Amino acid sequence: MISENPRVRFAPSPTGYLHVGGLRTALYNYLFAKHNNGSFILRIEDTDRNRFVEGAVENLISTLKWIGLDFDEGQGKGGDCGPYMQSERLDIYKKYADELVNKNRAYYCFCSAERLTALREEQQKNKQQGMYDKHCLHLSKEEVQENLAKGLPYVIRLNVEKGKQIVINDVIRGVVEFHSDIIDDQVLLKSDGYPTYHLANVIDDHMMKITHVIRGEEWLSSTPKHILLYEYFGWEKPVFAHLPLLLNPDKSKLSKRQGDVAVEDYKAKGYLKEALLNFVALLGWTAGDDQEFYYLDELVSKFDLNRVNKSGAVFNVEKLNWLNGEHLRKKSQIQLLELLKDHLLTTVYKDNSYSDKYLIEVIESMKERVLFIHEIAEKAPYFFETPSGYDEALLKKRWKPETPSQLNKLLERFEKLENSDKEGFEIALKQTVEEFNTGVGTLIHPVRLAVSGIGNGPGLYDILHIIGKDETIKRIKTALNKISI
């Protein structure tokens, strides 16, 4: 348990939708915060105006809300450390960038894009490390003022002190060292007045009192720049934890092309938020025991940052599917009923009306046979409409020449039933079968076919009970008319 109350943040860029990798980062931050009685903050890093996507912020927030990762502070929620949208903090970044310039830990740079590319090409040709050559560091105060007065475009660069060893003590990776000689004089403030990630991130984490920076491994390489910034500002550093990456089946960094990456895609496909959260939590972390099924609150109580893996994890949909089925089966009747009703609204059955009692019976008979709620209607359409045809192969196998006469006998018994109780159908069928001196199978299969059109599903007597005596008789008669062999 961390003694003081930690503060962590999830800081996505509004460049599209919430990525499942982002979801896992958000989840681990959330779990860490909640486990340690801390705060989870949402900050929007919209410093790249070219990549900004309209509506992405709202989308991010609503997706986070759907999945149930509530934040304590942040964009759309408020708090004492706002604004939480970086584009609304531009004056802050400029102020701190200037502070660094005054301390000689950063400097104005007026180099053109042309000079920069020429420099890079030259370095490449000589097989040198591609780095800015500190050309503008040597500009005098007067020259800088002159250029500024002329309105020349400029950036502010970090003045990296060479010859230093920079040490990161990462919770997940242990000690990682970098030499400052290979760290570029990173642009901190862009010519459009916006900060780069590095500057904004460090300033905001400091001002928002972030204690633990939990982010993807792709940031590990730029962490020394951040460390330098903390040192140059004279600020206390947060604890760093770099999470392993989520991978495609071919082990490359998880991307579109090789499957769905947006949380919304999974939502649209009918995945339960509980399953998605459960699955993603296990991609890089285990409690160390054999438990695989978790609800969010259990994850909160068991989560431990020290038990996070170092290596990347392939996002394997098969296991997610299984977990979805597990979570589905654990849901209450009422929850499943709501889920099914919502789904039916999106199908051709949307204008039909089914009683709750009926739908609950359908759910009870089907929930062990599906992984997704939508599979109920797909795998058992006969609960929602009369069969439109009969499985050919099965017909051949189960529908014998003597079947019609046997079914007619069965119908006689069914007609006499007083209600739609399971037992009534069962007794009637068994009596009929005895009369013909054969096994139950000779009638069960043809009846199943007549009533559902297909060969699999819940127990036959359950199906008959659910659709009821009248519908059962009607369907068998229809089948007798339609099927002729």
Place this chain on the structure above:
RNA sequence: GGCGCGUUCGUCUAGUGGCUUAGGACGCCGCCCUCUCAAGGCGGAGAUCACGGGUUCGACCCCCGUACGCGCUACCA
């Protein structure tokens, strides 16, 4: 190219020097249950612990090297 990180069944992983003939889960296969399909139960195949050297009485676990993979190397995050 440089720098950094990583490497246990197909996949997610357990494992912190002897308890390991490497355990679990998903998927796959088989059996049981059974009117079918599932669910459930039982069982099976599947990992020379990337490779090569050390250290040690003993290494998946510690050290070194190599290979491979991935990340970063932008006025993108």
